[in-house]
Amino acid sequence: xxxxxxxxxxxxxxxxxxxxxxxxxxxxxxxxxxxxxxxxxxxxxxxxxxxxxxxxxxxxxxxxxxxxxxxxxxxxxxxxxxxxxxxxxxxxxxxxxxxxxxxxxxxxxxxxxxxxxxxxxxxxxxxxxxxxxxxxxxxxxxxxxxxxxxxxxxxxxxxxxxxxxxxxxxxxxxxxxxxxxxxxxxxxxxxxxxxxxxxxxxxxxxxxxxxxxxxxxxxxxxxxxxxxxxxxxxxxxxxxxxxxxxxxxxxxxxxxxxxxxxxxxxxxxxxxxxxxxxxxxxxxxxxxxxxxxxxxxxxxxxxxxxxxxxxxxxxxxxxxxxxxxxxxxxxxxxxxxxxxxxxxxxxxxxxxxxxxxxxxxxxxxxxxxxxxxxxxxxxxxxxxxxxxxxxxxxxxxxxxxxxxxxxxxxxxxxxxxxxxxxxxxxxxxxxxxxxxxxxxxxxxxxxx
Amino acid sequence: xxxxxxxxxxxxxxxxxxxxxxxxxxxxxxxxxxxxxxxxxxxxxxxxxxxxxxxxxxxxxxxxxxxxxxxxxxxxxxxxxxxxxxxxxxxxxxxxxxxxxxxxxxxxxxxxxxxxxxxxxxxxxxxxxxxxxxxxxxxxxxxxxxxxxxxxxxxxxxxxxxxxxxxxxxxxxxxxxxxxxxxxxxxxxxxxxxxxxxxxxxxxxxxxxxxxxxxxxxxxxxxxxxxxxxxxxxxxxxxxxxxxxxxxxxxxxxxxxxxxxxxxxxxxxxxxxxxxxxxxxxxxxxxxxxxxxxxxxxxxxxxxxxxxxxxxxxxxxxxxxxxxxxxx
Numbered sequence: 001x002x003x004x005x006x007x008x009x010x011x012x013x014x015x016x017x018x019x020x021x022x023x024x025x026x027x028x029x030x031x032x033x034x035x036x037x038x039x040x041x042x043x044x045x046x047x048x049x050x051x052x053x054x055x056x057x058x059x060x061x062x063x064x065x066x067x068x069x070x071x072x073x074x075x076x077x078x079x080x081x082x083x084x085x086x087x088x089x090x091x092x093x094x095x096x097x098x099x100x101x102x103x104x105x106x107x108x109x110x111x112x113x114x115x116x117x118x119x120x121x122x123x124x125x126x127x128x129x130x131x132x133x134x135x136x137x138x139x140x141x142x143x144x145x146x147x148x149x150x151x152x153x154x155x156x157x158x159x160x161x162x163x164x165x166x167x168x169x170x171x172x173x174x175x176x177x178x179x180x181x182x183x184x185x186x187x188x189x190x191x192x193x194x195x196x197x198x199x200x201x202x203x204x205x206x207x208x209x210x211x212x213x214x215x216x217x218x219x220x221x222x223x224x225x226x227x228x229x230x231x232x233x234x235x236x237x238x239x240x241x242x243x244x245x246x247x248x249x250x251x252x253x254x255x256x257x258x259x260x261x262x263x264x265x266x267x268x269x270x271x272x273x274x275x276x277x278x279x280x281x282x283x284x285x286x287x288x289x290x291x292x293x294x295x296x297x298x299x300x301x302x303x304x305x306x307x308x309x310x311x312x313x314x315x316x317x318x319x320x321x322x323x324x325x326x327x328x329x330x331x332x333x334x335x336x337x338x339x340x341x342x343x344x345x346x347x348x349x350x351x352x353x354x355x356x357x358x359x360x361x362x363x364x365x366x367x368x369x370x371x372x373x374x375x376x377x378x379x380x381x382x383x384x385x386x387x388x389x390x391x392x393x394x395x396x397x398x399x400x401x402x403x404x405x406x407x408x409x410x411x412x413x414x415x416x417x418x419x420x421x422x423x424x425x426x427x428x429x430x431x432x433x434x435x436x437x438x439x440x441x442x443x444x445x446x447x448x
Numbered sequence: 449x450x451x452x453x454x455x456x457x458x459x460x461x462x463x464x465x466x467x468x469x470x471x472x473x474x475x476x477x478x479x480x481x482x483x484x485x486x487x488x489x490x491x492x493x494x495x496x497x498x499x500x501x502x503x504x505x506x507x508x509x510x511x512x513x514x515x516x517x518x519x520x521x522x523x524x525x526x527x528x529x530x531x532x533x534x535x536x537x538x539x540x541x542x543x544x545x546x547x548x549x550x551x552x553x554x555x556x557x558x559x560x561x562x563x564x565x566x567x568x569x570x571x572x573x574x575x576x577x578x579x580x581x582x583x584x585x586x587x588x589x590x591x592x593x594x595x596x597x598x599x600x601x602x603x604x605x606x607x608x609x610x611x612x613x614x615x616x617x618x619x620x621x622x623x624x625x626x627x628x629x630x631x632x633x634x635x636x637x638x639x640x641x642x643x644x645x646x647x648x649x650x651x652x653x654x655x656x657x658x659x660x661x662x663x664x665x666x667x668x669x670x671x672x673x674x675x676x677x678x679x680x681x682x683x684x685x686x687x688x689x690x691x692x693x694x695x696x697x698x699x700x701x702x703x704x705x706x707x708x709x710x711x712x713x714x715x716x717x718x719x720x721x722x723x724x725x726x727x728x729x730x731x732x733x734x735x736x737x738x739x740x741x742x743x744x745x746x747x748x749x750x751x752x753x754x755x756x757x758x759x760x761x762x763x764x765x766x767x768x769x770x771x772x773x774x775x776x
Contacts, residue, residue, distance in 0.1 A: 036458065108739035115492065134742065138492045218582055226720055279577045281604040281723045296582055412491070415741035419512055426606040426724025 062348040063094040064337075065113075066124035067106035070099070072308045076368035080176075083364060084355050091348055096120055102228060102405065114140055119340035121349040127175050127334035129251075129413075130406030132167045135338070142339045143170035147350065153357055156375045160399035164407060165336060173338035174357040177371035180390055181331040181402040182236045185306050186299045187292050188319040190217070198299075198321035202240070202268055205324045209275040212298040219275040221297035223288030230421045231414070232404040233301055234269055240325025241265040244398035247329075251401065251408045253446045257438040263430060270428040281425075293318075303333070303405070307386040308370025320386060330397035333405035334374055413444035478755065485748035492742055503749040513750075514633050515725045516733050522640050523647075523729070524708040530648040531704055532697065535655025540685075542656070543663045553660065556653035564650065568717025571646035575602035603642035606723035610635025639719065639726035647714055651707070655700050662696035663689070702765045706758050730754055 062084070068077045074097075081093045098106035103124070110123055114135075125131045135141050148154055148171045154162065157175065165173050184198055191197070194215065199205035209219035224230040239247045242261040249255030256262075277297060280288070286309050291297035293315045300306070301323050310318045322329070337356050343349045355361040362373040367382050372391050380388050401407030403414065420436035423429075441447035488499045507513050538556055542549050559567070578586040580599050589599045611618050613630040621629050628634065666689060674684045712731035721728040721736075730750055738747025 036461070104740070108735075111492065111739060111742075134492060140492070216582055218579060277579050278581065278601065279579055279604050281719070282572070282576050282602075291584075296579075296584055412741045412743060415736060415743075422721055423511070423724050426726075 060088075060091045060345065060348055061094060062091050062122075062345055062352055063096055063120045064122055064124075064352065065096045065098075065106075065110060065120035067098055067100055067103040068124070069097045071312055072368045072370050076365040079364045079368055080355060080361055083361055084352060087355070088348070088351060104226065107411075114340065117342070119342055119344075121343045121345045122337045122339060122352050124335050125173060125338060126406030127161070127173065127332075127336045128164045128401050128407030129410045131165070131173050131336060131338065133410035133412070135340070136167050136172050140340055141172050142341055143172060144174065144339060144353065145170055147171075147174070147353060147357075151354060151357055153375075156359075156377055158374075158376055158394075158399065160332070161334070161374055164332075164334075164401060173336035174353045175334040175336045175374035176356045176362060177335055177366050177369055178374050178394060179333050179371050179405075180304045180393070181232060181333055181405065182239060182301070182323050182326045182329060183304050183306065184299055184301050184321050184323040185289065185292060185310075186319045186321070187295050188317040190295050190298065191319060196298075198319065199324050200321075200327065202324045206271065206275075208298070209272075213275065217295070218277045218291060218297040219299065220272060220277075221288040221291040221300040222276040222280040223283030223285045224280050224425065225282060225284050227418050227422050227425075228404050229285050229288070229302070230425050231418055232303065232402075233272070234265070234421060235331065235403040235408075236301055236323050236326060237269050237272070238262070238265045238403075239329050239331055239400060240323060241268060244329050244400050247400050250441075251403075251446070253441070253448070257441050257447060258434065262437065263434055266424070266430045266433050269424075270430060273425060273428060303402075304386065304390060305370055307384070311370070311384065318386075320389075328397050330393055330399050331402050332394075332399050333402040333407050335371075409446075410444060413440060413446070416440035416443055481748045481751050481755075484745055485752045487745050489745040489748075490743055494744075499745065503745045504753075506746065507749050507753070512725055512728065512733060513730070516728050516730045518633050518635070519637060519640060519725075519727065519729055520709060522636050523643060523711070524705060526640065526644040527647050527651075527708050528701060528704050530644060531652045531655045532700060534648065534652040535700070536659050536693075538652070538656045539659035539663055542660060553657070556656050558653065559650045560654045562650065564647075564711075564713040565717045567646050567650045568714045571642070571649070572603070572718045575642045575645070577601045577604050601638075603639045603719040603727055604723055605638040606726055607638045608632040608635040608724075608726065609638065637722075637726040639722045643715060643718060643727055646718060647708070647711070650714075651704060655704070658696050658700055659693065662693045666692050698765070698768075702761060705761050709758050709761070710754055 064077075064081075066077060068074050077095070081095070084093065085091065098109045100106055103126075106124075110120075111134075113119060119140075125135065131141075153171075153174075157165075161175055161178075162171070165171055165175060186198060194211070196208060196211070199208050212219040222229060222233065224233075238250065238261075241264050242255070246255045246261060250257065250262075277283070277288070277291060285300075285302050285306075288297070288300050289302065289306050289309055290313075292300050293310070293313060304320075307318070307320075310316075337353055339346070339349055339353060357375075359373075359375060359377060362375055363378050363382055366373050366378070367384070367387070370387070372378070372383065372387055372394055376395065378391075380391055383391065403409055403417065406414065409417070417437065417440050420433055420440060423436070424433040438447065483496065485503055486499060486501065487496045489495045542552055546552075574587045576586045576589075577600065578584050578589050580589070580593075585593055585599070588602075592599055610632050611621065611630045611634070613619070613622065613627070618630045621627060670688055670692075671684050674688050679687065710731050711729055712735065715727055715729050715732050716735070719727045721732065731754060734747050734750035734754070737743045737750065741747075
């Protein structure tokens with residue numbers, strides 16, 4: 001044990017072992033030359049092994065990028081692949097997925113690929129500003145006007161959808177499905193046992209919440225790990241407070257973020273947060289839904305993917321209604337596929353989009369995914385009881401875009417609103433939150 | 449100048465590829481990030497026009513970033529403190545020549561081999577708070593409840609302990625112009641303790657191993673000599689062992705300090721930003737700003753800020769250890 005032993009381990013790692021530096025072992029010239037020639041040989045081998053590019057690939061390929069990895073979503077996607085391969089058996093489909101709810105992990109991965117000049121042939125993207133502001137205005141996409149004309153999609157997609165997928169007079173992506181964001185889910189058994197009815201106004205909501213609290217039931221289940229579920233709740237309250245037209249105006253700068261309706265919505269939300277489960281920031285939306293299934297919570301306000309979750313969990317007593325104030329409003333979001341510039345297999349990608357927009361494709365995909373068709377000519381008999389009612393509402397309700405799911409605002413804007421919500425859910429400071437929201441609108445370049 | 453011998457030429461040739469690779473992929477990209485942080489690049493399309501230090505000014509004015517700074521300081525202090533106390537304690541116990549020392553050493557060291565993601569997910573389940581009001585309990589809270597201890601909300605607790613402006617101390621601080629110390633930005637977020645527990649669980653074994661190596665390096669004769677001089681066991685530690693362990697502590701502080709400054713994976717897997725940003729850290733903020741919000745220049749400025757803070761810690765240490773190497 002000499003002074004060397006007092007050296008710290010890290011220090012020992014950093015220190016070069018003495019027998020190399022002090023010439024204890026010297027490499028002979030022969031060793032060095034053989035090492036050098038080894039490097040050269042390896043380099044030559046690498047060059048030699050590089051596959052010679054074949055002029056026409058024997059196997060055609062199609063690479064589809066999405067975040068559909070689990071349950072019904074993955075099954076629906078595979079069904080679409082199956083349809084594609086029935087038509088084009090010689091095309092090999094590469095299923096490039098990145099797991100993670102709402103594409104939180106997939107979107108950064110996609111951005112890295114696109115910016116690096118390595119686009120997939122087609123990728124999943126939320127309809128609306130997420131597509132337009134991220135990819136279209138920046139010039140990464142090809143317009144799909146010809147495809148829309150050839151397939152007659154202008155006649156089968158509702159006007160509200162056509163508006164949301166177009167920008168600058170062109171169409172930019174093909175919607176595969178429609179989800180509804182504003183649904184209040186409840187446990188029918190619990191409601192019947194207590195003689196409760198789903199609340200239609202915020203006053204009714206709070207009266208009911210008090211009754212539930214008295215019974216030891218958490219009135220509203222919320223699972224906002226990753227915060228978007230709170231933003232989702234807020235958009236539903238916004239629409240329920242100000243109605244469809246003013247709500248749409250929020251995203252175009254026509255409705256004032258400093259106005260009384262936004263303030264009222266924030267106040268309602270602050271009050272609602274008094275009735276949620278205290279561990280909301282530890283749960284995901286489906287774990288919040290579990291509380292409703294188990295009868296431990298009375299209601300949850302979440303998108304209609306809850307229906308697929310209930311079916312998967314074998315829960316049959318699910319009830320649904322529009323959340324307070326949103327009867328006649330359909331807050332929509334949609335998964336769409338587009339055609340990036342420089343897609344390596346452009347021809348195959350266009351055929352893929354054709355199938356995504358076709359009646360056969362949408363009727364195959366949506367019952368599995370638990371969403372309704374973006375087209376208005378799908379056969380309702382293929383769908384479960386909830387989706388049937390959603391199809392009816394889709395045909396007659398006022399369609400407005402969802403904030404939390406990319407339809408209403410750019411990702412840059414949504415990120416800022418999420419930050420405001422993160423603080424608001426904790427401190428419930430209405431004045432501060434409203435100022436933050438107004439600033440976010442300014443930063444997004446929509447408000448002055 | 450020394451003549452270039454063949455050996456030298458060959459040495460340079462062999463080193464050249466890695467020098468080039470490091471120059472481009474490490475230092476080149478650091479320079480690139482620095483440039484981006486001074487540009488107007490907002491949105492996907494690169495815009496490298498000069499913006500000056502606007503992004504940095506925006507960053508320090510951002511309430512979320514201010515909270516992040518607080519969180520980093522709180523996390524670093526608690527994490528380092530807990531790791532050093534636990535690691536040193538266990539190392540001293542193991543150094544007593546107990547039976548099965550090898551077994552315990554491996555046992556405590558193993559968590560280090562696990563990825564922070566796995567640790568984060570596991571502790572997220574363990575520390576899930578449940579809902580005591582309806583009797584729905586999960587994880588560690590079940591244990592606490594069984595033995596009658598008060599339950600904790602763990603990483604979902606939005607409480608920030610800080611000096612109340614209305615308290616006597618708070619009023620005094622306001623009078624002497626230090627009123628800002630009474631804001632939550634100078635408090636301790638309770639949710640951070642959960643992250644500290646998980647991180648300490650993972651890294652304290654490593655600290656133990658380092659201290660154990662240090663303890664083994666202290667010659668027994670020195671302790672013997674002290675004992676012969678009549679020193680009590682505590683005095684032996686106080687005046688002989690701890691001073692000789694100082695270089696180990698320095699290494700521990702450097703290694704853990706730079707982990708804690710740039711921590712991302714553990715927080716991302718466990719609680720993300722947490723309630724009211726209670727567990728948000730600069731690296732997570734950078735990820736969201738850059739890759740979700742497309743604010744590339746702002747994101748780059750956070751990256752450069754992180755680089756500078758880590759360098760402030762690491763560079764003096766490297767200089768110090770190169771000097772020592774020269775001496776030895």
